Every structure is written in structure tokens, then in C-alpha cells.
Amino acid sequence: MKYLKVMKEEDLPIGKSAIIRAGEEEVALFNYKGRLYAIANKCLHKGAPLGEGRIEEGVIICPQHEWRYNLETGYCMQNPEMKTRVFPVKVQNRHIYVGGLFKDDSNKALGKAPSKIPDSIKFKIDTIRKPINPEETL
Numbered sequence: 037m038k039y040l041k042v043m044k045e046e047d048l049p050i051g052k053s054a055i056i057r058a059g060e061e062e063v064a065l066f067n068y069k070g071r072l073y074a075i076a077n078k079c080l081h082k083g084a085p086l087g088e089g090r091i092e093e094g095v096i097i098c099p100q101h102e103w104r105y106n107l108e109t110g111y112c113m114q115n116p117e118m119k120t121r122v123f124p125v126k127v128q129n130r131h132i133y134v135g136g137l138f139k140d141d142s143n144k145a146l147g148k149a150p151s152k153i154p155d156s157i158k159f160k161i162d163t164i165r166k167p168i169n170p171e172e173t174l
């Protein structure tokens with residue numbers, strides 16, 4: 037898999053997020069508790085930027101209507117049949133690299149947006165950290 041150098045490690049401290057663009061891809065990058073995650077920046081619901089959302093216990097919450105995605109797997113918590121794209125991240129020579137940005141069938145978004153979220157789904161998770169988007173540092 038090819039990796040693309042996207043930014044300096046020091047520009048994404050713990051608790052921060054960034055939105056990166058590579059060709060047609062827009063990816064939200066997070067430093068959550070010292071671990072880096074990359075997920076497609078477009079919410080599967082109505083396309084809001086996930087990079088502007090907040091994280092609760094490893095789950096990114098869309099800033100628009102609060103759809104939730106597992107940061108590691110991309111699975112939607114409201115509908116486990118839906119999955120957005122996630123990308124492998126590594127650090128080398130103090131730079132952050134993101135993989136899977138090029139055409140790869142094994143990394144597709146799955147499922148179709150349901151017309152409405154079931155009312156029975158409720159979430160009770162304490163907020164741990166709200167990342168701030170440091171786009172200006174890119």
C-alpha cells in the first residue's frame with residue numbers, strides 16, 4: 037500500500053484534528069489520546085465534515101446530526117451495516133503518512149443511508165475530549 041506524507045507530527049498534538057486533501061479524497065485526521073486516526077471527512081448521512089466533530093470514547097460524532105462512527109473501523113454506530121472509509125496512519129521521520137488514499141476496492145464505504153435513525157437508539161457516553169480543528173496549521 038502506498039502512503040502519502042500529509043503533515044508534520046508536531047502540527048497534530050494530542051486532542052487536535054486536521055482535514056487533509058489528497059486528490060479527490062478529503063480525510064479527517066485525529067490525534068486522539070496520542071494515537072492517530074484517519075477517516076473519510078464526509079459523513080454518510082448528509083456529508084458534514086467529520087473532522088469538525090467531537091470524539092467520545094473512540095467514536096467520532098458528526099457535528100450536524102450526531103451520527104457516530106467507530107474511529108478505528110469506520111462502522112456507523114446507528115447502523116452497523118454502514119461503514120465509512122478509514123485509512124492507516126503511520127509516523128516516520130517526524131511526519132505523518134496516510135495510506136489507502138489511492139483507489140483500493142478493499143476500502144470502500146458500505147451501506148445506504150437509512151431514511152431515519154431508529155428512535156430506540158440512545159447513547160450515554162461521557163465526553164472525553166472535543167478536538168479543535170487546526171486547519172490553519174496545514
Ligand code: FES
Nearest residue numbers: 079081082098101
Ligand atoms: S450529516 Fe452527519 S449526521 Fe447528518
